[in-house]
Amino acid sequence: MRQKTHRFIYYPDTGWAVGAEESDFEGWAFPFPGVTLIEDFVTPEEEAEMVQLMDRDPWKLSQSGRRKQDYGPKVNFRKQKLKMAGFRGLPSFSREVVRRMGLYPILEDFRPVEQCNLDYCPERGSAIDPHLDDAWLWGERLVSLNLLSPTVLSMSREAPGSLLLCLAPSGFPEALADGAMAPSRSVPCQEVEVAVALPRRSLVVLRGGARHQWKHAIHRRDVRARRVGVTFRELSSEFGPGGKQQELGQELLQMALSFHGRPTT
Numbered sequence: 379m380r381q382k383t384h385r386f387i388y389y390p391d392t393g394w395a396v397g398a399e400e401s402d403f404e405g406w407a408f409p410f411p412g413v414t415l416i417e418d419f420v421t422p423e424e425e426a427e428m429v430q431l432m433d434r435d436p437w438k439l440s441q442s443g444r445r446k447q448d449y450g451p452k453v454n455f456r457k458q459k460l461k462m463a464g465f466r467g468l469p470s471f472s473r474e475v476v477r478r479m480g481l482y483p484i485l486e487d488f489r490p491v492e493q494c495n496l497d498y499c500p501e502r503g504s505a506i507d508p509h510l511d512d513a514w515l516w517g518e519r520l521v522s523l524n525l526l527s528p529t530v531l532s533m534s535r536e537a538p539g540s541l542l543l544c545l546a547p548s549g550f551p552e553a554l555a556d557g558a559m560a561p562s563r564s565v566p567c568q569e570v571e572v573a574v575a576l577p578r579r580s581l582v583v584l585r586g587g588a589r590h591q592w593k594h595a596i597h598r599r600d601v602r603a604r605r606v607g608v609t610f611r612e613l614s615s616e617f618g619p620g621g622k623q624q625e626l627g628q629e630l631l632q633m634a635l636s637f638h639g640r641p642t643t
Contacts, residue, residue: 390415412588419581443502447641450492467639490610508593517612527603533572540564
């Protein structure tokens, strides 16, 4: 029997997820930490130029109707091995994007070592299944730039147990910013899906629980026009200062931030 899904809507102004209208949990809410949304991160002109430059290079067919371009080392996550061969850094057009990220406190020390461009198109039935990104190589923050059309990032969790809900006070969402009333209802974690709306040209950062406990996905129904998602990843502590593989990590970072890259094949 198919598991019931209760849809909650994420409000970036408050950091709370609220039961969708006309649902069983309309008006009920819980804090959903670990998501930061920055709207209008790039201009329409920058967006057009970036996609035009991407389209000059070949796109490789990927799973679930997606196409992709990778700028990063070749990685075997199962065996925890990587190869530098063919990696020449992030693309030149990302230099300004990375610089701009550093202007925000949450990203001031973010140094991406990998960039993955994913091309979604409704005619190909493009989607991406719920998943957690690897944590052996990739670090605490996942950063994605949403280009060409809006979409929805759907967050779900397979953990046992329940989420405690608060009855959202009147005047939501402003009222929740100051805290909410004591929990008075619960819902099984596995039945919850949190919808994070991603406007066109917005940047989303996942960290903490949203990075390590909640899987993220993009459903076919939420791809209504061509969309390009650009995901940047940083290194885990194992590859950072004092880590077991800090020398390799330093080499990867120097290569990545040379901005001489072409998509790896």
